Amino acid sequence: MTVTTTTEAPVDLEVDLLLLPVSTTPPAPLIDALAGTLGPAVDRGLQDFEAERGRTRVLYPEHTVAPRVVFVGLGDGTDFEADDLRTAAAAGAKVALDHEADTVAALLPASGPLNDTRAAQGLVEGLMLGGYRYRRYKTDDGFEGPSTIVVHVGEEHDLPSVEEGAERGQAQAAGACTARDLVNRSPDEKTARQLAETIQASGEAHGYAVETWGEDRIREEGMGGVLAVNRGSFDPPTFSILRWAPSNAVNDAPVVLVGKGVVFDTGGLSLKNTKDSMDMMKADMGGAAAVVGAFEALADLDVPLHVVGLVPATDNRPGRKAYVPGDVVRMHSGATVEILNTDAEGRLLLADALSYAVDHYSPELVIDVATLTGSCVVALGQAAAGVMTSETDAAAERLYAIQRAGERTGERVHPLPMYDTYNEHLESDVADLKNVGGRKAGAITAGKFLEHFVDEMPWLHLDIAGPAFRKTDQAYQPKGGTGFGVRLLVDHLDNSVRTRGES
Numbered sequence: 083m084t085v086t087t088t089t090e091a092p093v094d095l096e097v098d099l100l101l102l103p104v105s106t107t108p109p110a111p112l113i114d115a116l117a118g119t120l121g122p123a124v125d126r127g128l129q130d131f132e133a134e135r136g137r138t139r140v141l142y143p144e145h146t147v148a149p150r151v152v153f154v155g156l157g158d159g160t161d162f163e164a165d166d167l168r169t170a171a172a173a174g175a176k177v178a179l180d181h182e183a184d185t186v187a188a189l190l191p192a193s194g195p196l197n198d199t200r201a202a203q204g205l206v207e208g209l210m211l212g213g214y215r216y217r218r219y220k221t222d223d224g225f226e227g228p229s230t231i232v233v234h235v236g237e238e239h240d241l242p243s244v245e246e247g248a249e250r251g252q253a254q255a256a257g258a259c260t261a262r263d264l265v266n267r268s269p270d271e272k273t274a275r276q277l278a279e280t281i282q283a284s285g286e287a288h289g290y291a292v293e294t295w296g297e298d299r300i301r302e303e304g305m306g307g308v309l310a311v312n313r314g315s316f317d318p319p320t321f322s323i324l325r326w327a328p329s330n331a332v333n334d335a336p337v338v339l340v341g342k343g344v345v346f347d348t349g350g351l352s353l354k355n356t357k358d359s360m361d362m363m364k365a366d367m368g369g370a371a372a373v374v375g376a377f378e379a380l381a382d383l384d385v386p387l388h389v390v391g392l393v394p395a396t397d398n399r400p401g402r403k404a405y406v407p408g409d410v411v412r413m414h415s416g417a418t419v420e421i422l423n424t425d426a427e428g429r430l431l432l433a434d435a436l437s438y439a440v441d442h443y444s445p446e447l448v449i450d451v452a453t454l455t456g457s458c459v460v461a462l463g464q465a466a467a468g469v470m471t472s473e474t475d476a477a478a479e480r481l482y483a484i485q486r487a488g489e490r491t492g493e494r495v496h497p498l499p500m501y502d503t504y505n506e507h508l509e510s511d512v513a514d515l516k517n518v519g520g521r522k523a524g525a526i527t528a529g530k531f532l533e534h535f536v537d538e539m540p541w542l543h544l545d546i547a548g549p550a551f552r553k554t555d556q557a558y559q560p561k562g563g564t565g566f567g568v569r570l571l572v573d574h575l576d577n578s579v580r581t582r583g584e585s
Contacts, residue, residue: 084230085206085252087245088187092234093119093146098183100148101174101209103167103191104133105159121145127153135166136173136557140181148187152177159194165492167196167204172212172558175228179213182225186213187232190239198239202247203254206231207569210255211558216266250383254491254572257379258565260284261371265551265563269346269364274312274395277345277367278320281374281393285324288381295321303414303438305394307430310411310421312396314350314404321435324377324391331388332582337575338445340435341373342366342428342452343395350424351400352407365563366428368550369451370395372567379572387579390443394431398424410513414438415535420513428454429517429528433535440537447480448541450532451567457524458545462496464552467566468545469495470529472538473502480542487574493566495544504530544570 092100102124121143131139137155154170156162171188178186186209190201213227235244264272264280278294285292297318300308305321312319322343327336347354347366354360370393377391405411409421411430415437419430432450439448458468469484471477481497488494507519507527515534519527529543549566552559559566 083210083252083256085233085248086230087233087235087241087248089235089241092187092189095148095187095232095234097148097185097187097232099150099152099178099181099186100146101152101154101171101186101188103156103170103189104128104131104153105156105162105191106133107159119145120151124151133157136169138173138177140177150181150183156191159191162194162196164196164200164204164490167191167201168208168211168492169557171205171208175209175212178228179215179225184228185230185232186228187234189234190236190244192236192238198243199247199250202233202244203251205233206248206251207255208558210252211258214259214262214560216263216562218263218266219268253379253382254569256382257375257572258568260378261368261375261565261568262560262563264371264374265365265368267364272345272364272367273317274320274343274345274397275317277343277370277395278322281322281324284374284378288378290377290381291325293323305414305434305438306412307414307419307434308394308396310405310409311344311350311398311427311430314399314401315397316401317397319394319396322393322395324373324393326377326380326387326389328384328386330386332386332579333388333446335446336388336390336443338439338443338448339373339376339389339391339571340432340439340448340450341370341391341393342432342450342454343370343393344398344428344431345395346397347425347427348399350398350427351404352423352425353400354425362551365551366453367395368453368546368563369567371563372451372546372565372571375565375568376571379568380575383572383576385572385576385579387575389575390439390445392435392439394435396431398427413535417515417534418513420510420516422516423518426518426528428452429531432532436532436535440535440539445539448536448539449544449571451544451546451571453547453550454545455525455528455547459548461498461525462548464548466494466496467549468498468525470498470500470526470543470545472533472536472541473500474538476540480540483578484542484570484574487570487577491569491573493549493570495570498526498529500526500529500533
């Protein structure tokens with residue numbers, strides 16, 4: 083995907099489709115000034131166009147080089163947010179797909195509450211995310227989607243600010259699309275080893291370092307959780323370490339991102355139902371995919387922050403050596419865990435990775451990302467991910483910062499309580515703790531399980547089980563993998579750099 087900016091007159095842009103943002107509150111941004119130039123078709127089209135968010139109308143004016151002009155509704159022009167612009171742009175991208183428009187130009191709103199950087203970023207993100215289609219396994223010659231996006235910069239805009247926003251939008255949306263591709267890939271092409279190879283290739287392409295461990299090294303490190311889950315598999319596990327350490331990094335101790343990499347989850351011997359459960363479990367590595375996409379964006383944007391990524395990976399299958407309920411597993415930290423449900427496997431991978439992060443990096447912050455519990459989907463649906471953190475003095479600040487990133491990106495998170503009383507659900511008669519806490523508060527007890535392995539380090543747990551995978555399209559989120567978490571993480575980390583040192 084190529085993203086450029088231009089100051090050329092809209093009527094002269096040599097593109098297949100020209101998008102014009104229109105609001106419900108006059109004056110419509112730029113439209114009144116352009117209507118006379120673009121021709122009577124545009125003026126007539128404005129008369130009865132309801133510019134509610136995401137509405138579109140295709141026009142065929144006589145006085146533009148572009149054969150099609152598309153109105154995209156912004157809603158209230160005085161009160162729209164970045165997500166409104168993303169949604170409007172995504173609707174325009176769907177029109178581009180319908181008309182097989184290879185090149186798309188879009189005008190920025192002439193006024194409104196967003197500055198030029200945020201407006202350009204939202205516009206580009208909406209166009210790229212809304213225009214995404216996964217066609218790896220299609221055998222026809224169908225349209226792949228737009229290859230070029232041109233952001234028009236008017237006299238009322240600041241060109242450097244627009245260019246900055248367009249660059250941010252392109253990098254973050256591209257990272258999200260990488261995560262979508264990984265989630266949507268067929269499980270038979272996504273073993274732990276193949277995932278590790280994909281991460282290695284990504285690092286080489288984007289300029290971050292990758293180290294990959296095989297089963298022998300994982301065993302040497304004492305990662306009993308990873309090895310237990312892998313026992314039923316035909317394929318060995320992997321552990322990938324991603325490093326982005328620019329010379330101008332503002333932090334000494336790194337931020338560590340941990341992504342759950344269960345490449346396919348049958349539930350193991352605690353076998354899942356197929357319909358609406360196992361049939362979507364190729365997405366159970368959505369946390370790992372989000373970490374990979376985030377690293378690509380961080381590197382592409384040259385964010386001056388030292389970040390380490392950890393991706394423990396295996397599938398969870400009921401093979402003849404599969405771990406069973408009643409097993410006691412010794413984890414990397416030395417703690418013992420009684421297994422009561424083999425379908426609560428992701429937390430075992432994460433626990434080993436969290437323990438390793440604490441021991442080896444003394445990080446300033448750890449964030450784990452995982453499609454962890456169905457309970458979180460029941461609690462929050464697909465509108466938000468659950469976020470949890472240890473209830474320390476700085477907990478409120480950590481939660482506020484990630485929630486604000488969620489509002490800026492449209493990848494919303496909602497906090498769940500982490501009271502000490504929930505630890506009682508994990509008490510075991512034979513080991514240090516159980517791997518499940520029962521039906522009640524399942525998302526929270528999963529978080530409390532992970533908390534056992536972070537040793538009071540600053541930590542956030544993101545349960546993205548709801549928004550990571552969709553069965554229907556919605557705005558700029560397609561069916562299948564959504565790439566949720568990439569833009570959230572990058573925005574959160576980039577903003578931490580920008581605000582570092584402020585009192």
